[in-house]
Every structure is written in C-alpha cells, then in structure tokens.
Amino acid sequence: MAVFLQQISAGLSVASILLLIALGLAIIYGTMGVINLAHGDFLMLGAYCTWYLEAHLGFGLLESIPTAFLMVAAAGWLIERTVVQHLYHRPLDTILATWGIGMMLEEGMRLAAGAEPRYVKLPSSVDSSVHLLGMEFSLYRLVIIAITVALLAITWYLFGKTEFGMKVRAVTQNRSVSECYGINTKTVYSLTFAYGAGLAGVAGALVAPIKSVSPDMGTHFVVDAFLVVVVGGVGSLLGTVLSAGILGELNAGIAFILNDTLAKAIVFLAVIVVIRFRPQGLFANRVRG
Amino acid sequence: MPKRINKALLVYVLFAVILLVVPTFVGGDAYLLNKFSRYLALGILAVALSLSWGYGGILNLGQGVTFGIGAYGIAMYLKLAASASNPGGLPDFMGWNNVSSLPWFWQPFHHLSFALLAGIGIPVLVAIVLGWFMFRARIVGVFVAIITLAMLVVTNLLFIDQQRYTGGFNGMTNLAILKVGPVSLDPYSLTFYYFASGLLIVILLAGFYIVNSKFGLVLRAIKENPDRVRFLGYDVAIYQTVAFAISGAMAAAAGMLYAMVLQFASPTFMGVALSLSVVIWCAVGGRDSLLAAAIGAILVNALQGTLSNQFLDTAQLLLGAVFVLVVLFLPRGLAGISEVFARKAKRSAPAVVAGAQATGRLKPEAPDRKPGKHAEVR
Amino acid sequence: MMTALLELNNVSVSFYGFKAVQELSLSVKDGELRCLLGANGAGKSTTLDLICGKTKSTGGDIRFKGENITDLPEYRRARLGIGRKFQVPTVFKDLTVTENLEVARSKRCGVWQTLRRSGVRMDARVEEVATVVGLQDRMTAKAGHLSHGETQWLEIAMLLMQDSKLLLMDEPTAGMTMGETAKTSEILNGLKGRHTLIVVEHDMSFVREIAEKITVMHQGALLAEGTIAEVASNEQVRAAYLGSGGFGHA
Numbered sequence: 006m007a008v009f010l011q012q013i014s015a016g017l018s019v020a021s022i023l024l025l026i027a028l029g030l031a032i033i034y035g036t037m038g039v040i041n042l043a044h045g046d047f048l049m050l051g052a053y054c055t056w057y058l059e060a061h062l063g064f065g066l067l068e069s070i071p072t073a074f075l076m077v078a079a080a081g082w083l084i085e086r087t088v089v090q091h092l093y094h095r096p097l098d099t100i101l102a103t104w105g106i107g108m109m110l111e112e113g114m115r116l117a118a119g120a121e122p123r124y125v126k127l128p129s130s131v132d133s134s135v136h137l138l139g140m141e142f143s144l145y146r147l148v149i150i151a152i153t154v155a156l157l158a159i160t161w162y163l164f165g166k167t168e169f170g171m172k173v174r175a176v177t178q179n180r181s182v183s184e185c186y187g188i189n190t191k192t193v194y195s196l197t198f199a200y201g202a203g204l205a206g207v208a209g210a211l212v213a214p215i216k217s218v219s220p221d222m223g224t225h226f227v228v229d230a231f232l233v234v235v236v237g238g239v240g241s242l243l244g245t246v247l248s249a250g251i252l253g254e255l256n257a258g259i260a261f262i263l264n265d266t267l268a269k270a271i272v273f274l275a276v277i278v279v280i281r282f283r284p285q286g287l288f289a290n291r292v293r294g
Numbered sequence: 295m296p297k298r299i300n301k302a303l304l305v306y307v308l309f310a311v312i313l314l315v316v317p318t319f320v321g322g323d324a325y326l327l328n329k330f331s332r333y334l335a336l337g338i339l340a341v342a343l344s345l346s347w348g349y350g351g352i353l354n355l356g357q358g359v360t361f362g363i364g365a366y367g368i369a370m371y372l373k374l375a376a377s378a379s380n381p382g383g384l385p386d387f388m389g390w391n392n393v394s395s396l397p398w399f400w401q402p403f404h405h406l407s408f409a410l411l412a413g414i415g416i417p418v419l420v421a422i423v424l425g426w427f428m429f430r431a432r433i434v435g436v437f438v439a440i441i442t443l444a445m446l447v448v449t450n451l452l453f454i455d456q457q458r459y460t461g462g463f464n465g466m467t468n469l470a471i472l473k474v475g476p477v478s479l480d481p482y483s484l485t486f487y488y489f490a491s492g493l494l495i496v497i498l499l500a501g502f503y504i505v506n507s508k509f510g511l512v513l514r515a516i517k518e519n520p521d522r523v524r525f526l527g528y529d530v531a532i533y534q535t536v537a538f539a540i541s542g543a544m545a546a547a548a549g550m551l552y553a554m555v556l557q558f559a560s561p562t563f564m565g566v567a568l569s570l571s572v573v574i575w576c577a578v579g580g581r582d583s584l585l586a587a588a589i590g591a592i593l594v595n596a597l598q599g600t601l602s603n604q605f606l607d608t609a610q611l612l613l614g615a616v617f618v619l620v621v622l623f624l625p626r627g628l629a630g631i632s633e634v635f636a637r638k639a640k641r642s643a644p645a646v647v648a649g650a651q652a653t654g655r656l657k658p659e660a661p662d663r664k665p666g667k668h669a670e671v672r
Numbered sequence: 673m674m675t676a677l678l679e680l681n682n683v684s685v686s687f688y689g690f691k692a693v694q695e696l697s698l699s700v701k702d703g704e705l706r707c708l709l710g711a712n713g714a715g716k717s718t719t720l721d722l723i724c725g726k727t728k729s730t731g732g733d734i735r736f737k738g739e740n741i742t743d744l745p746e747y748r749r750a751r752l753g754i755g756r757k758f759q760v761p762t763v764f765k766d767l768t769v770t771e772n773l774e775v776a777r778s779k780r781c782g783v784w785q786t787l788r789r790s791g792v793r794m795d796a797r798v799e800e801v802a803t804v805v806g807l808q809d810r811m812t813a814k815a816g817h818l819s820h821g822e823t824q825w826l827e828i829a830m831l832l833m834q835d836s837k838l839l840l841m842d843e844p845t846a847g848m849t850m851g852e853t854a855k856t857s858e859i860l861n862g863l864k865g866r867h868t869l870i871v872v873e874h875d876m877s878f879v880r881e882i883a884e885k886i887t888v889m890h891q892g893a894l895l896a897e898g899t900i901a902e903v904a905s906n907e908q909v910r911a912a913y914l915g916s917g918g919f920g921h922a
C-alpha cells in the first residue's frame with residue numbers, strides 16, 4: 006500500500022510540473038490553435054530571469070515569480086505581435102515559426118549569458134521534507150503542486166468568470182462576429198498569448214531551483230508539454246489537467262516497473278495511438294470553428 | 295521531352311559537374327573532403343524531406359527515424375568488421391554491458407549485403423507501417439507532424455535504452471572502413487567523396503524521375519486537395535504511404551553514408567535537433583524543389599562548418615531569423631525569391647481584369663452574363 | 673425493363689438533428705439525363721454528396737450498377753464510375769491546366785501505373801477535351817490564374833477526362849454567359865446515352881434545353897417527378913413555389 010501511495014505521489018509531482026508547463030501552452034492552443042514550440046524557451050527565459058534576479062539583485066524566489074511572469078509575458082506579447090499574429094490560419098507554419106523563435110531565444114541567451122549551467126538556490130524555508138500519511142514528501146514539491154493548483158484556479162476564474170475571459174471565449178468561437186460586436190480581437194489574442202507565455206515563465210522560476218538553468222533546458226519539456234495539451238484536447242482546461250494527470254501517472258507507473266527511458270517511450274507510443282484515433286483530443290469539448 | 299524538363303535536367307547536370315569539380319580546388323585536403331562528404335550526406339537527407347514535404351505535403355518532423363536506423367544498419371556491419379579481433383568477435387560496448395555472445399539478430403550483419411538490405415529495408419518497413427497507420431485514418435497536416443515527432447522521440451529513447459545491443463547513449467564508435475572488394479572507402483579519401491557525390495546525384499535523378507512522373511503529379515494534387523483527388527478515384531492513402539516510404543528509403547541511404555563519414559552512429563542521429571534542422575534547411579533552400587533543398591542543406595552546413603565557435607552562435611541566431619522570415623514570407627524558400635519578384639511584376643493589367651471578372655464586377659463587356667451564384671474561388 | 677443504373681432507396685441524412693435529406697428514393701436509368709431541381713436548401717447538393725460519397729447517409733441504401741455502394745468510400749465509388757463536378761469549382765490551383773486534365777485522367781489510378789507514366793502528356797485526348805471547353809490557349813496557365821468562368825470550364829473538362837459512367841453536375845452553368853450556357857447544353861446533350869447525368873440547376877431555360885425527366889426536391893424530400901410539363905402543372909410544386917414567381921423562376 007505504501008509503495009502504491011509512494012508511486013501515486015511521485016506521479017503527482019511529475020504531473021504537476023508537466024501541468025504547470027502545459028497550462029500556458031493549453032491556453033494558447035485552445036484559444037488560437039497555435040502550437041507554440043517556443044514554450045519551453047519561455048520557461049527558460051523565466052528560469053534565467055529568476056537566476057539573474059537572485060544572483061545580481063538579491064531577489065528571493067517569492068519575488069522572482071511575479072517578476073518572471075511579467076517579463077516573459079512581455080516577451081510573449083512582443084513575439085505575438087511581430088510573428089505569431091500572421092500565422093493564425095496556418096497551423097503547420099506556426100509550429101515551424103515558433104520553433105525558429107525558440108532557436109533564436111536559445112542562441113540569444115547563449116550569447117548573452119553563456120552556455121554553462123547556472124544554479125538557483127532553493128530557499129531554505131522550503132528546503133525540507135514533510136511527513137504525510139506515513140511518507141516523506143519534499144516540501145518544495147508540495148509548494149509546486151500548491152502553486153500549480155492556485156494558478157489553475159486563477160486561470161479558470163480568469164477565463165471562465167471575468168469579462169476578459171468572456172471576450173476570449175467569444176473570439177475563440179467566432180473571430181469575425183466578435184469583431185462586429187466591438188471586441189478588439191488583436192488585443193485579446195496578444196493578451197492571451199502573453200498570459201500563456203507568462204505562465205511558462207512562472208514554471209521556469211519554480212523549476213529553476215531543482216534543475217540547472219541552461220539555454221537548452223526548455224527543449225526537454227516542450228515536446229512532453231505539447232503532447233499533454235494535444236491529448237487533452239482543444240479548448241478544455243479540464244482536459245489538460247486530466248491529460249497531465251494520466252500521462253504523468255502512466256509515466257511514473259511504467260518507470261517503476263521498467264525504467265524512465267522505456268516509460269517515456271511507451272507513453273509517447275500511447276499518445277501516438279490516441280492522436281490517430283482522436284486527433285481532437287480525449288476531452289475536447291468544442292469543435293474549433 | 296518538354297522544354298521545362300530539359301531545362302531542369304540541365305541544371306541538375308550543372309550541379310553534378312560542380313560537385314565533381316570541387317575537389318580540385320581543395321588540393322587533396324583529406325579533412326576538408328570528409329567535411330564535404332558530410333554535407334552531401336545531409337543534402338540527401340534534405341532531398342528525402344523535400345519529396346515528402348514539398349511534393350507530398352507531408353511534414354515529417356521525424357525524418358531522423360529512417361535516417362538513424364539506416365545509419366545503425368551499416369554501423370552494425372562496420373562495428374563487427376572492426377571487432378573481428380575481439381574475443382568472440384564481440385563489439386566493445388557489448389562486453390562492457392556483460393553480453394556474453396553475439397545476439398541472433400546481430401549475426402546476419404556479418405554480411406554486407408544483409409546490412410545494406412536491412413539498412414534500407416527496415417526503415418522503409420517502419421515508414422510503411424507508420425504511414426499506413428496515419429494515412430488510412432486520413433490524419434492531416436499538423437497531426438502528421440506531431441505523430442512523426444513523437445515517433446522520433448520514441449525511436450531515440452529505444453535506441454538509448456537498449457544499450458546492450460545498440461551502444462546506448464554513446465552509440466557505436468570506431469567503425470571500420472568499408473571495403474568493397476579491392477576498393478577501400480576511406481571517408482577521408484577522394485574516392486569516398488566521389489562515392490558520396492555519385493550517391494547524391496543518383497538519388498536526385500531518382501527523385502527527378504518520380505516527381506515528373508504521373509505519380510508525382512498526383513502527389514502534388516494530393517498536397518493541395520486530397521479530397522478532390524479521392525473523387526477522381528485515387529486511393530490517396532496509398533500514394534501518401536508510398537511517398538513516405540520512398541522518402542524513408544532516401545533518408546536511410548543518407549544515414550548510411552553519414553555513419554560512414556563520421557565513422558560512428560549515435561542516438562543524436564534520431565534527435566529532435568537534427569530532424570528539425572533538416573526542416574529548416576529544406577524550408578530555407580526551397581522545399582518544393584529537390585535540388586534547392588539539397589543545396590540549402592549543403593550551403594547551411596558548409597557555412598556552419600567554416601565559422602569558428604565564436605561566430606557559430608551568432609550564425610545560428612541568424613539562421614533562426616532567416617527561417618522565421620522564410621516561414622512568414624517565402625513559402626518556396628530562397629529559391630523562390632525570383633518568383634516573388636516575378637509575381638510582383640505580373641500584378642499588371644491582365645491579372646486585374648481576371649480578378650475583376652472573378653468577382654463578377656466586370657459586367658459591361660458581357661451584357662448577357664447571367665446572375666449566377668456568386669461562388670467563391672477557394 | 674431496364675434496371676436502373678443508380679438507385680436511392682429511402683436515403684436519409686441529418687446533420688446535428690437537421691434532416692437535410694428525408695427518405696429520398698430515386699431511380700436513374702442508364703444513359704438518362706436527369707435534372708434535379710428545387711429551391712435553395714432543398715437538399716439537391718446534399719443528394720449529390722450522398723451519391724458520390726462525400727457524405728455518409730444515416731439511413732437507406734444506394735445501389736450503382738446493381739451493387740450496394742452505401743458503405744463504399746468515395747474513391748471506390750469514383751472508380752466504379754461516378755464523377756462529380758462541385759458547386760464551387762474545385763480545381764488544383766497550383767497545377768497548370770494540362771496538369772489538371774492529366775490528373776483527371778484517372779482510369780489507371782494505381783501507384784504502379786502512375787509511376788511508369790509521365791506527368792506531362794499533352795496528347796490528343798487532352799487537346800481535344802481542352803478545345804471542347806475552349807481552354808486550348810490556356811494550357812500552360814496555372815489553374816489559380818483562370819477566371820471564374822474558365823475555372824468552371826476546367827472542372828467540366830476534368831469530368832470529361834475522368835470519363836465516368838455517371839456524371840453528377842452541380843450547377844454547371846453558374847456564372848456563364850448565354851453563349852457559354854448554350855455550349856454547355858450541347859456538351860451535356862452529347863454526353864447522354866454513353867454517359868448518365870444528374871444535373872442540379874437553377875436556370876430554367878437551360879433545363880428546358882437538356883431535360884428529359886425532372887426530379888423536384890423540397891425540404892429534403894421528393895416533391896414531384898416527370899417531364900417539364902408534368903412538373904410545372906403539378907399542384908404541390910406550384911404550392912411550394914407560390915410567391916416566388918412560379919416554377920419557371922426556381
């Protein structure tokens with residue numbers, strides 16, 4: 006029983022990080038149909054932001070998180086305005102263009118900050134373990150899960166209950182009609198993209214203390230994240246959550262029996278099968294207009 | 295033969311001549327010859343992608359699958375050849391992984407003919423299975439890209455995981471030099487360079503034949519509107535799968551050449567970075583021309599090869615920028631630049647008239663034109 | 673009694689609850705030229721979609737040459753001899769006129785067959801068909817550069833190249849001049865006998881030129897069938913078109 010619970014908890018930790026990264030991607034994919042392959046590099050920007058703030062300005066992790074959000078959101082805004090907005094009706098081209106942008110971000114960071122890995126210190130306040138249900142959990146991992154849940158709630162509220170959210174949903178369903186009602190769709194798209202990017206920045210800030218910060222750290226996450234989003238389905242926040250949970254747990258479970266590498270391979274094979282039989286995703290709740 | 299085909303063939307011949315003449319400017323520098331051979335191998339890889347993407351509309355983000363399996367195919371043969379003096383003829387990495395004797399599926403790779411057959415055959419089989427899986431279900435564009443990318447990661451991980459049989463993360467190193475009869479294909483020799491050039495030329499010609507055949511024509515129609523092609527009676531899934539498989543065969547050949555050039559095969563051949571790089575070279579060169587794609591790959595790699603480390607990062611940054619610009623504004627790559635200018639020049643009277651007619655606004659010269667449905671041209 | 677070439681038996685299709693076609697039964701003889709008429713939304717195009725396989729029916733069955741084709745995918749039906757011209761002219765814009773016609777020459781459509789043939793055969797057949805529709809001077813033009821009328825012609829030419837037994841034509845004269853319409857009726861009249869045609873149209877004078885038997889649809893169901901005279905004097909038809917200027921302006 007204990008082993009089983011341990012397994013669940015390990016999966017939960019993986020799933021929450023995956024969800025954090027996938028959340029921003031899901032917002033962007035769900036609203037605009039854009040598969041943002043630069044998302045991992047947005048995470049990287051957030052991580053570097055955190056490192057810089059800590060190393061040069063003495064920021065703590067708590068202050069870094071909203072700062073990372075804002076800075077990466079601003080970068081996202083810029084990228085949407087210059088490149089992405091031209092490609093909304095060309096999904097294949099958005100994959101390519103965002104990959105190109107990601108490349109540029111990586112190389113730019115390599116030129117600016119060098120290729121050696123940087124390290125962000127884990128604040129001592131969260132560097133301990135907690136005993137729960139007879140098992141040990143890293144406090145920081147619990148913090149990550151808590152923040153992820155909080156962000157999920159904020160996002161749900163933002164897109165489901167506010168006027169801004171309503172505008173987003175209107176634009177997603179029918180862009181031209183929304184414009185007839187006076188909604189500035191360009192701004193809606195830019196803000197949404199920026200928000201998604203900002204979320205990736207927060208993910209980067211949170212992940213920075215537990216992984217080293219390097220220009221190519223994002224590529225490790227981006228493929229996993231967008232597979233979570235695609236499997237979850239277009240336009241379904243719940244779908245993304247469930248998908249992250251399922252894939253995270255599956256990965257952890259198989260890794261327990263076999264090993265990490267094979268686990269990931271098998272999960273990806275499962276994803277291929279899902280996409281083939283249900284390209285719209287498992288939990289798609291809307292036909293994209 | 296039509297004028298257009300004659301003109302195109304002439305360009306191919308010119309390209310071949312340039313290739314064959316290059317060594318004379320190099321003065322027998324073996325290191326340079328090896329680098330050039332490497333670029334040619336990557337050129338073949340770009341041709342493979344151009345066939346499936348530029349002509350078939352199939353964006354294969356995982357071209358590394360067939361490329362990598364082909365590379366490992368020949369690598370297994372060359373590794374065995376290099377390990378002949380080891381105890382039991384066992385490759386070194388097997389010894390390190392406590393493998394006691396050569397596994398049964400390694401045995402046939404003692405023979406060159408088998409290695410060549412398997413090196414092309416297995417990737418083609420994988421392409422057929424994956425292609426059939428996708429195209430029978432009428433999976434389109436974006437999802438094909440996603441599935442092929444996922445498949446690439448799966449293949450990469452499998453090769454890394456099975457390190458007892460594949461050499462794992464480090465792959466298979468210290469491969470022997472291929473000897474065919476009396477000929478020794480030392481990758482640092484002029485002979486090898488000619489071999490690589492010959493292979494590229496042969497593959498280009500094969501590709502040329504295919505795209506100018508009716509099969510190629512149907513493929514281009516499928517790229518534009520697969521449904522319309524179905525209503526004409528063609529089984530689109532079979533066409534796409536065959537194109538995918540031919541592309542896979544070319545990529546496998548490229549992989550074999552690549553492994554011979556570098557004298558090793560590693561999981562990086564099946565990495566996301568390389569596969570996406572091929573996409574970039576193709577896009578920048580011109581994805582819907584086999585030759586433009588090959589040239590794009592060769593030039594980009596040559597450029598990267600000549601720049602010192604300092605400028606490499608800047609060059610990569612610029613490449614990324616060029617790529618984004620190409621995606622945004624130049625769907626036919628740099629090769630299509632001349633076309634963009636030609637199109638701007640054509641924006642003159644005839645086209646304007648045709649455009650006006652299409653929207654039904656130009657009535658006066660056709661007073662008896664009926665008020666038919668104002669149908670949209672797609 | 674000649675068995676019908678095409679038979680629809682109680683065919684229905686609904687989209688999200690909307691009954692586009694309701695229990696339609698239709699029988700077309702070999703060599704016939706049938707006109708399918710009706711107001712907008714009557715289900716005429718949908719019926720053609722059902723026959724060529726673009727839409728799957730939710731009820732009933734379809735028989736072609738005696739064979740049940742209800743579950744066959746569209747390319748199989750095309751191979752059996754069903755060709756379709758769409759309401760919105762659908763040609764391959766990136767390909768030249770010659771190339772469009774060559775692709776439409778689809779009697780030998782297997783991969784092995786097409787790999788052994790050239791993609792640019794400007795032979796007598798292609799020239800002939802192009803001349804019939806008046807595109808012989810535009811052979812090297814990209815189909816995307818053609819005018820609307822020329823695109824219509826190209827699609828008709830493609831249908832001729834395809835040489836199908838059953839030709840489904842959706843508003844072939846939309847946007848054409850009187851002269852072009854006359855030419856179209858000539859072509860269609862010349863095709864019947866060897867080919868069977870089902871023509872969806874709105875232009876009544878054109879219909880008068882070509883029609884033998886007419887089927888009138890209304891709100892997805894069969895309203896009336898017969899010659900032009902029979903149908904025009906039909907009470908139900910008149911009622912359906914009441915207030916729209918009569919049947920002659922359908």
